[in-house]
Amino acid sequence: MKKQQSIDFARLWGYSVGFYGVWIAHIGRQMSLFDHLDASPMSIEELISITKLYPAAVRAWCSAAQAYRLIIAKNGKVQMKKQMRRILVDKTSPDYLGGQFSYLALRSLDYGAFEELFRSGKTRKTMSTLNAVQQATEWDHYAFLAAARRHKKLHQLLLTGCRLLDVGCGTGSMLDKIHKEYPKSSLVGIDTSAKAVAMARLIARGKPITIIKRPSESMKFANEFEIVFLGESLYTMKDKERVLSNCWRALKDYGTIVIMEGLLPKSKHNSAASQLIMGMQLDFALQGQMFMNKKDIILLLNNKFSKTRFEDLGGNVYLVTATKK
């Protein structure tokens, strides 16, 4: 009993430590401290002088980041280890967690709002949502590009040049990445957020990318696209059946729908990846949103699509592909 007590104590203590770990990692990214240390080892005073940041804050961050083993000190200089670079700096690495830390730090500030949610069900959009989402979805974008390269049909279509519709395209950075890798394809993005659409239009300028501001529930495309893509957007949409029916109509015969989403696991408690998505449910509930599971997706796709396939990309994020019946 005593032993179990101390195991539980250590586990719960670790949650407090983890909370600060998220902040230290996020600040290191936001203030470009990791970028500087990644470029070359340097003393803390050199880091202060290069970044021109407030010295006491940089010293505090360096000592905290060392305690959390995000950076190391060697011969009077601080630096990043190679594997930390992959996790915190290299956005194209499958191990990249940097964006997730920033998402958690930026998105979890509104603790006061939870009281209202629990007492009266009042949901709200937090101020930093767009920025937080951008940080988190970067991982998805690179994971999609890697999965597309492995997926014969998608890769061939995109390579030779096809039309792709991105439903809930946000700030358009996925479309920009697709364009860079597959310049022969022509791309259309649709989103409801005026702020996101304005940013997406800037990115799209001079490229074969069209951005439309409109809810996907009322899009009217018919028989136009080889690929319809929904990246972390279906869960936000109120009338999912209508959206998928519109996606079906937008696709050409035998076109492919691609849904990339974090899905709730079957067994919910036995891995760190599952714990993360289970915890994130609270954050989503505050925004009036819910994660789906595989069954929900199968039911939504059932009538209109065939050959539904789930590819586990890690961290409970799935790439779901299906063909227009």
Ligand SMILES: C[S@@+](CC[C@H](N)C(=O)[O-])C[C@H]1O[C@@H](n2cnc3c(N)ncnc32)[C@H](O)[C@@H]1O
């Ligand atoms: C989590 S963000 C994902 C953005 C983007 N797909 C990415 O991967 O970076 C979800 C996006 O869906 C958009 N959205 C939500 N409901 C929508 C709707 N009914 N029609 C079109 N877009 C919608 C939001 O404005 C937001 O930009």
